[in-house]
Amino acid sequence: MPAAGKIVQPRHYDAFHCIGADCEDTCCAGWGVVIDRATYDRYRQCGDPELQPSFDELITINTVDQSDEDYADITLSEARCPFLSERLCSIQKKLGEEYLSDTCAIYPRILNRVGETLEQNLDLSCPEAARIVLLDPRPAELVEIANCGERFRIGRPRVPDTPNSAYDGGTYPYFLEVRGLILTILRERTYPLWKRLVMTGHLCDKLNEMACLRNDEGVPILIQGYLHGIQNQWFDDLLNKCQLRPVTQLITILELIIRRTTSGFTGRRFLDCYQDFIHGLEWTKESALEEIARRYAGAYAQYYAPFVQQNELVLEHYLVTYIYRNLFPLGRLESNRKSGIHHIENSISIQCMLMMTYYAILRTVAIGMAGRHKSAFGMDHLIKVIQSTAKEFEHSTAFPAQAIEILTRNGLKCGSSMAVLVQDL
Numbered sequence: 001m002p003a004a005g006k007i008v009q010p011r012h013y014d015a016f017h018c019i020g021a022d023c024e025d026t027c028c029a030g031w032g033v034v035i036d037r038a039t040y041d042r043y044r045q046c047g048d049p050e051l052q053p054s055f056d057e058l059i060t061i062n063t064v065d066q067s068d069e070d071y072a073d074i075t076l077s078e079a080r081c082p083f084l085s086e087r088l089c090s091i092q093k094k095l096g097e098e099y100l101s102d103t104c105a106i107y108p109r110i111l112n113r114v115g116e117t118l119e120q121n122l123d124l125s126c127p128e129a130a131r132i133v134l135l136d137p138r139p140a141e142l143v144e145i146a147n148c149g150e151r152f153r154i155g156r157p158r159v160p161d162t163p164n165s166a167y168d169g170g171t172y173p174y175f176l177e178v179r180g181l182i183l184t185i186l187r188e189r190t191y192p193l194w195k196r197l198v199m200t201g202h203l204c205d206k207l208n209e210m211a212c213l214r215n216d217e218g219v220p221i222l223i224q225g226y227l228h229g230i231q232n233q234w235f236d237d238l239l240n241k242c243q244l245r246p247v248t249q250l251i252t253i254l255e256l257i258i259r260r261t262t263s264g265f266t267g268r269r270f271l272d273c274y275q276d277f278i279h280g281l282e283w284t285k286e287s288a289l290e291e292i293a294r295r296y297a298g299a300y301a302q303y304y305a306p307f308v309q310q311n312e313l314v315l316e317h318y319l320v321t322y323i324y325r326n327l328f329p330l331g332r333l334e335s336n337r338k339s340g341i342h343h344i345e346n347s348i349s350i351q352c353m354l355m356m357t358y359y360a361i362l363r364t365v366a367i368g369m370a371g372r373h374k375s376a377f378g379m380d381h382l383i384k385v386i387q388s389t390a391k392e393f394e395h396s397t398a399f400p401a402q403a404i405e406i407l408t409r410n411g412l413k414c415g416s417s418m419a420v421l422v423q424d425l
C-alpha cells in the first residue's frame, strides 16, 4: 500500500475498542487461528520461559496452500485458542500487542485494497463491532480520512477477485461503478428491503452473463439502464410475479442451518438464537409443515414486522456493510480461494446467492425468535442473530459450497431465484 494511497472507512470505524473480558462472545472460540510468517518467527525466538514451550508445541506450519499470511496454525483446545486465559489473551498480556499475529491484531477490522485505496470496515461477527455498525444512525458509506502514515497494523489487505478464469491476471473493470449501483438499489427505500434484494439478484445475473462472455463494454450501458429502470418502476411487474412460498422458505433455511451446525463447531450464541426459533414456532417432530408455516407467518405479522418496520435501517446497514466488507459482487480473492468459489463460471450470481442466503438465515431465525419473545422481541435479539450468523456462517470456509449445493438441489440456481428465501410473508 503506497504511503500516498487513499484511506476510506465508515464514520463509526474509529469508535471500536475491544471490550475484552466484558465481551459476551470471544473471537478465540471456534475459529482456527492463522499465524503469519513474521509472527511465527517472533514466536520461535521469543525465549519466554512460560510461553516458549507452548509456542513450540501448539503452533504448526501449514503444509497445504502455505503463504506468508497463512503460514502456520495454532492447535485449538476444545475449539478454543489455548492461549486464552480468564477471557484474556495470554500472549498479549505477557508479551504485548506486537506479539499478536496479524489475524488477531487486526480483528475485527477488515482491510481491503481496491486499486490504490485502502478500505477499512468492521466485521459484524464481533458483538461490540456489530453494535457500533448496526446502531449507527448515519448513512453507511465510506468516507476518506487523512492518511497520516502512522496507521494501525494492516497486514496484507485483501483484493477483489475476478468473475472467472477469462479475467486471470487482470482486473474486473467497473467494479466501483457496479458496486455503486448495487448500493443505490439497496438504499432505494421506496421498495421494501426484499424487493431491493430481488432487483440486486436480477442485476447480478445480468452481470454474470456479461462476465461469462467478457462483454465488459456493455456494463456501463447496463448500469444506466438499471438506474433509469428503478427510477421509472420498470421492475414492478417482475417483483409482483414473485410467489410467496413460506413452507419452501422455512424448510430450505432449516436445511442450510442443519448442514452448517452439524458439520463443525457452532458457538453458543447462534445455538441460543436457533433454540428460540424452534421454540417460537413450536417446531416438533410431530408438527405438520403447514402448521409451522402458519405460526411462522403469524410471528412475522404480529411481532417481527412491526419491530423491523421501525428499525429497517439496521438490516439495510447489515447489507450495505456486507457489500463493502466482502468486495461484493466479486468477493475477496483469498476468501474465494479458501472456500473453493474462485473462478467458477457463475461467480457473480454465486456471490449474490450467498449474500441472500446469509440474510435469509438471520431473518428467518429472527422471525422464530420474535415468535418466542413476542412483544419483548427487540434490538438486542436482532443484533445477536446478525452477529452470531455472521460468525458461524459467513466465516465458515466449508459453508459456501454446502449452501450452493443445497440451493441448487432446491431449484435456486441464480440471484433472482433467491426471491423465495427473502420474500416478506
Ligand code: SF4
Binding pocket: 017, 018, 019, 020, 023, 024, 025, 026, 027, 028, 107, 108, 125, 126, 127, 128, 129
Ligand atoms: S469478539 Fe470483539 S469485543 Fe469480543 S473479545 Fe473479540 S474483538 Fe474483543
